Amino acid sequence: MNIVLIIAIVALIAYLFLRKKAKPEVAAAEAQPANYKELLETHIYYYRKLDDTAKSRFEQYVNNFLAETHIESVGTEINDIDRVMVASSAVIPVFGFGEWRYKNLTNVIVYPDTFDNEFQFEGGSRNIMGMVGSGYMNGQMLLSRAALIKGFSKNNGKENTGIHEFVHLLDKSDGVTDGVPENLIAHEYAMPWLQMMHSEMRRIEAGKSDINPYALTNEAEFLAVASEYFFEKPEQLESKHPELYKQLSRMFGQDPASPENIIT
Template sequence: MEKNLLMAAFLVAVLSLAAVAFWWFTRKRSKTEIQENIAEKDFKETWRKLLTQHVSFYNELSAPLKTQFEKRIQYFLAHVRIEGVETEVEDLDRVLVAASGVIPIFGYPEWWYPNLKSVLLYDKTLNHLGLADVEGGYVMGMVGNKALKDKVLFSKGALREGFRNDADKKNVGIHEFVHLIDMADGKADGIPEVLLQKSYTLPWMHLMHEKINDIHQGASDINPYGGSSEVEFLTVASEYFFERPMLLKKKHPKLYAKLEKIFAQQLDMQKKSSRKSKREAIGRNDPCPCGSGKKYKHCCGR
C-alpha cells in the first residue's frame, strides 16, 4: 500500500514537472523577453561602430539607453529580412534600415510592426517600378501593397542620405516606418491609433488641419509635402520631430508636444540642442547618391 502511494506521488510529480515544462516552452513570450534572449549574443562591434558613425539618435542616448537600442536593433534584424534587388546589401544598410524602424517605436518596448516581414533595397529611385504616381518627383521609399504586402521598399542611396544629413528634417527611413505605424490599425489616415490614446485623437486631428492650412498659406517651415494629406503630414512632421526636435519645439510647440505623446519620447531631454549638417561630403553639383541621375542640389540637397 505504502509502495503504491509513493509510486502515485512520484507520477504526480513527474506529470506536474512535464506540465510546467510544456507551458514554459510553448507559452507566448513577451517581446521584451525575446529581446533579452537575443541580446545574450554579443552585439557586433561593427554594428556599434556604424551606429556611432551614422546615427545621431543613437549617439545622443545615455549608455543604458544605447544598450536598449542595440537590443532593439538585434531584434529587428532577427525578424525582418533585408534583401537587395540587383544591389548588394551591406552592414551599413542593415543597420540603417533597423535604426529607421526602431527609432519611431523606441518609446514602446512591447510594440512591434504587425505589417512588416521584409525590406527591399534598390540601387536607384523606385519610379521604374510604376507603383506610385508622383508628378515630376522621385520615389525614394514606399510601403508595399498587394504582391508587396508587408514589405517596405527603399532607394539605398536615399536611405543613407537620410542619416548622412540629419539637419534637413528629412529621413526616408523614418518616413516609411511611420507610414507602417499609421497603417497598423488597418487604414492610412494620419492618425496612429495603435500609439495615440483615444482622448488625443480629436485634438491631433484639429492640430493637423491647422498646420496643413499653414503649409498651404506658405506660413510654415514644415516640408510642403506634408500639406498634401493628413497621411503625409504625420510622416513629414515625424521626420522633423526626430531630426530637429529642438527646432520643432521652438517653432511649433503644440505640434512637438503632441508628437512627444504619440511616440512616448521626450527628445528635448534626450537629445542635444543642435546638430551639424554633414552635407559638405557631397558637392552641390555632384551626382545625387540616391540614384536619381540629377545633381545633388536639385535632388536630395534641396
C-alpha cells in the same frame, strides 16, 4: 506594357511570395552585422545622444529587428551600414514603447535610388524614395538606398526617408493609413490631433510654415513628414511648432529635444 516588363513583375511577385515563406532564422543569419554597435556609434546620431542604458536597449531592439526582418536589395549591393540604418529607421519611432514588433512587415527591399510605381529604378519618371507595400506587396517595404543614406548624413536637414516609411507602417498598424495611428494615440487626443494637423496644413499652404509642403498630400503624409522633423530636428520643431511637438511627443512616448528623451 511590354512582355518583358510583365515577366519581370510576375517574377518579382513570385519571389516575394517565396520570401514570405522563408524561415526568419535564415534571414537573420544573412542579415546580422557583427559590429553593429560600432556602426550605430558612427552613423546614427540619435543613438549617440542616448545614455549607456538606453544605448544598450537600442542595440537589443536593432538586434531583434534584424533577426526578424529580411533585408535584401534589387539592382544594388547593400552592406552592414545599410542594414543598421534600416533597423535604426525602424527602432527610432518605437523606442518609447518598449519592445515593439512590426507584425505587418516581413521584407525590406533596398533599391539603388528612386524608383517608379512599377518598381523600375531606371528611366525618366522616378520620384519614389520609399513605399510601404499594399495588395500583393503587403508586408513589404521598398526603400531607396541613396535616400536612406542621406537621411542619416550630417547635412540631412529635417528629412529621413527610412523614418518616414516606418511611421507609415506604424500608422497602418491599426488597419488604415490615415495619419491617425490609433495604436499610438489615446481616443481623447485623436480629435485635437486632427484639428491641429489641418490647421498646420493650412499654414503650409499659405507659406507660413517651414514644414515640407509634401505634408499637404494627405493626413498620412503630414504625419510622416512631421515625424521626420520631430526626430531629426527636435529642438527646432519644439521652438517653431510647440503644439505639434507636444502632440508628437505624446504620440511616440519620446521627448527627443531633452537629454532624457523617453517620457516615463
